[in-house]
């Protein structure tokens with residue numbers, strides 16, 4: 001479970017080296033509840049670099065590789081990510097129950113949270129056609145929560161109404177993709193996930209603070 005102080009997760013989509021990454025993160029760590037890393041880190045600083053980040057910064061690290069393979073590969077990846085200091089992992093729902101059952105149990109045993117992707121901030125029409133099925137699947141698997149798009153507030157509301165308060169809803173698509181800051185949490189998400197609006201800004205701390213004010217006092 002991600003502890004909610006501010007309601008904001010940084011999508012840390014950068015190809016920077018670990019030194020630059022750590023300096024940047026230290027500048028805004030008090031404002032964000034988790035750091036989402038993924039392919040950009042894997043392909044640039046690699047697993048050892050990710051381990052340096054997770055050792056150097058004291059926060060919740062979410063790995064977003066949108067994992068979606070057969071069971072034994074999924075399970076291998078989860079174990080490796082755990083060794084790198086990762087706390088939560090985003091997985092595709094689309095691979096279905098047989099590929100997710102074992103990994104959900106393994107993750108609980110290892111203390112890793114699984115967040116299931118069940119709708120996408122752009123496209124994702126096959127997901128949206130099967131929304132209720134995938135939400136039900138996630139609740140039966142015993143995962144930590146779901147990824148729901150800030151660009152589709154009706155889906156956030158629908159998923160929240162289905163799962164109650166027992167699951168965390170993480171919402172990407174805020175800022176560059178069109179979601180207005182504060183409106184995904186106002187629709188029922190626990191966290192907004194923001195990347196480029198913060199990372200590419202000249203003053204990331206100020207932008208982050210303005211997103212936090214919108215989360216506290218949404219105008220949607």
Ligand code: O7M
Pocket residue numbers: 011012013036064066090117119120121122147149170172173174175176177193194195196197
């Ligand atoms: O704020 P952005 O647009 O720069 O970044 C959005 C991040 O959220 C980026 O890291 C995407 O990989 C991720 N994301 C989406 O943008 N849309 C989705 O439907 C799902 C995700 C995702 O899984 O994030 C958890």
